Amino acid sequence: METLNFAIPTLFGLEALAADELRRLGLDQVRAENGRVLCSGRPGDIPRMDLNLRTGERVLLVLGTFPAGDFDALFEGTRALPWEQFIPREGRFPVKGHCLNSALHSVPACQSIVKKAAAARLGDAYGLNTLPETGALFQIQFSIMKDTAVLMLDTSGPGLYKRGYRAHGVDAPLRETLAAAMVLLSRYRGRDPLCDPFCGSGTIPIEAALIAKNRAPGLNRSFSAQKWSWLPTQAWMDAADEAQDREFHGDYEIWGGDIDPAAVELARHNAQLAEVDDIVRFEAADARTFHWGGMYGRIVTNPPYGERIMERREAEELYRAFGKAWAKFPETWKLYLLSSHTEFERTFGKTADRKRKLYNGMLKCDLFLYGVK
Structure with missing residues (x-):
């Protein structure tokens, strides 16, 4: 074997x-x-x-x-x-x-x-x-x-997106594997601020924190193959030791905001379960007036789509207001925004520099990239 x-x-x-x-x-x-x-x-x-x-x-x-x-x-x-x-x-x-x-x-x-x-x-x-x-x-x-x-x-049992830090979420949660992919596609490595003004239950900031720390996402859960007699327990212990030895320890600026205080409390709870609450901060905040003081950084976010949570018109009004907030950011900032809305760029008020097709479950979406040449 x-x-x-x-x-x-x-x-x-x-x-x-x-x-x-x-x-x-x-x-x-x-x-x-x-x-x-x-x-x-x-x-x-x-x-x-x-x-x-x-x-x-x-x-x-x-x-x-x-x-x-x-x-x-x-x-x-x-x-x-x-x-x-x-x-x-x-x-x-x-x-x-x-x-x-x-x-x-x-x-x-x-x-x-x-x-x-x-x-x-x-x-x-x-x-x-x-x-x-x-x-x-x-x-x-x-x-x-x-x-x-x-x-x-x-070998896994429950899907690998079930990291063990989210017992339940808010409406239409973003799958953890997709949130991690968005952060990886943004080339975030922990060196500059990362913000999510539509954080919901905190999935994107938490995945960003795990990536910044280089922390293995499966350390807090179990897997089916742990009970397989031909796969020694020592192999799991060695893999966990190897993963923990590769972790980084530093100061990171990772922030999540949501207009719903209950979602913010849930995000804080999830960050504690993921053991990243020391490096990620959540606040109740309105994305329509979002701003940040630094001269550089990135926004990685997944606003409501319209067909799943909010009415389409409400979603478009939100995109329009967020587009105005984004227009005030320095050109040194980057934005990575996931949406399934076919008219997103028109309502946001700016054509994306690049787009990448992704799927949130079976829902076809685009990752809109701004400030990325």
């Missing part, structure tokens, strides 16, 4: 960022595809990826890829994989997955076939007609695209 293959699903638009993260972690054969990044590594890389990845959605261990044009091919291909190398006698192995552009399009039927095939292989290996499934969780995931099946085990 020396070399293993992995698939890291991402939100659309974040593939290159996740690939960069994996290369920095020293993973091999890193290659980005639509909605995922593939790579190879060793068992000890599983905890390193789960703990450190900021823009990946989860870490999937790929067991095999094979043609699956019909149910017989799916059954035989699944049964041929070495499940017993990974799933112990008592292991629980529920199945979930998706099908796209394939002859096999019924997800429940494919789930049933994969479950029966894996159970048949494990039953033969352990000499059992019925498997107990009373032990650790080994979530099987399948992807069938264009009649090709990929069979995987989910």
